[in-house]
Amino acid sequence: xxxxxxxxxxxxxxxxxxxxxxxxxxxxxxxxxxxxxxxxxxxxxxxxxxxxxxxxxxxxxxxxxxxxxxxxxxxxxxxxxxxxxxxxxxxxxxxxxxxxxxxxxxxxxxxxxx
Amino acid sequence: xxxxxxxxxxxxxxxxxxxxxxxxxxxxxxxxxxxxxxxxxxxxxxxxxxxxxxxxxxxxxxxxxxxxxxxxxxxxxxxxxxxxxxxxxxxxxxxxxxxxxxxxxxxxxxxxxxx
Numbered sequence: 001x002x003x004x005x006x007x008x009x010x011x012x013x014x015x016x017x018x019x020x021x022x023x024x025x026x027x028x029x030x031x032x033x034x035x036x037x038x039x040x041x042x043x044x045x046x047x048x049x050x051x052x053x054x055x056x057x058x059x060x061x062x063x064x065x066x067x068x069x070x071x072x073x074x075x076x077x078x079x080x081x082x083x084x085x086x087x088x089x090x091x092x093x094x095x096x097x098x099x100x101x102x103x104x105x106x107x108x109x110x111x112x113x114x
Numbered sequence: 115x116x117x118x119x120x121x122x123x124x125x126x127x128x129x130x131x132x133x134x135x136x137x138x139x140x141x142x143x144x145x146x147x148x149x150x151x152x153x154x155x156x157x158x159x160x161x162x163x164x165x166x167x168x169x170x171x172x173x174x175x176x177x178x179x180x181x182x183x184x185x186x187x188x189x190x191x192x193x194x195x196x197x198x199x200x201x202x203x204x205x206x207x208x209x210x211x212x213x214x215x216x217x218x219x220x221x222x223x224x225x226x227x228x229x
Contacts, residue, residue, distance in 0.1 A: 009154070032216055043204065044157075044220040051216075090156055094216060102147070102218070103173075104157040 002027040004093050006105035014113045019063075019078040021108045023091035026072060033074045034092040035065055038107075044090065050074060061085070086112045116141045118221035120205050126227045127195055135190045135224050137205030143219070145208045146188040147172065148180065150201040151223075157204065163188055195228040202226075 007022040025031060035047040048059025055067045061084075065076045074091060091105040118139045127133055139146065147162035149172075159172030163182040177199055179191040188207075192199060202225050206218040 006156075034217070036218075036220075043222045044206075044218075046217055049217060092218075102159055102162075104149075104159075106154060106156040 002029075002031065002093050002095065002103050004091050004103050004105040006089075006091050006108045008108050009106065010109045010111065012111040012113060013081045015083055016080050019076070019081045019085065019110065021076040021089050021091075021110065023074045023076065023105060024072055025074060025091070025093045027093055027095055029095035031093045031095055033065075033067060034094075035059065035063070035074075035076050036090045036092060037087050038090065039087045047076070047089070081110075081112045083112050083114065086110055116219070118205055118207055118219050120203075120221040120224050122224060123222065124225050126229065128229050129196055130194050133192050133195060133226075135192075135203060135205075135226070137188045137190065137221060138186050139188075139205075139207040139219070140186065141207065141209075141219065142185065143207035144185070144210050145216075146182065147206050147218075148178070148188070148190045149204045149206065150174065150199075151204060152201050160190070160203075195226075197228050200226060200228050 003026050005024045033050040036044040037047050038044050047063050048057045050057045050067045058064045063078045088107045088109050090107050094102040121136045144165045148160040149157040151157045158174045160178050161180040163169045205221040208216050208218050
């Protein structure tokens, strides 16, 4: 079985301050982990993914995430928020073997205040 | 341009009237799937397909059917829609499920309202 928990449904930051979006997962198998972003009325876009190479993964638009197996976490960070980062973010887990479904977290809505 | 297309983008229908939402990808991807997105629940997988003629249930398959007769197309069928199927639907595809192949590419979404 697998599951994803995004610990905050809403996060609000000021422009120029750091962003932290938290994600914990559970999986019976070594997982692949992803972060996707969804801007209002848009589809989903891949930010970054972890597939067992480096534990610190860099993505687009200055985002990065660190895979911590001991904590079963895959938190998303960015050093300095921009207004254009305001969106909904989804953490996703999928086992790397077998015909199993992908599992999405419930999402974190990021607000960026001027 | 590499893309996943869905049609229609918006649909309002009535309970019990059969409908089909089409999904097509031009990237020669083997893996395709359907999701529904509901507020506070994120995306939940309805069905997925590993290849032509190979489909499997996801987390919420009740009330839906799919078929995969061709590699590029993966239609979602609602035989008798009900109001609880009002949702935003996304189709997605990926090369496969192995490492390096499992990045999902999403369509633009179909907003369905069942009255």
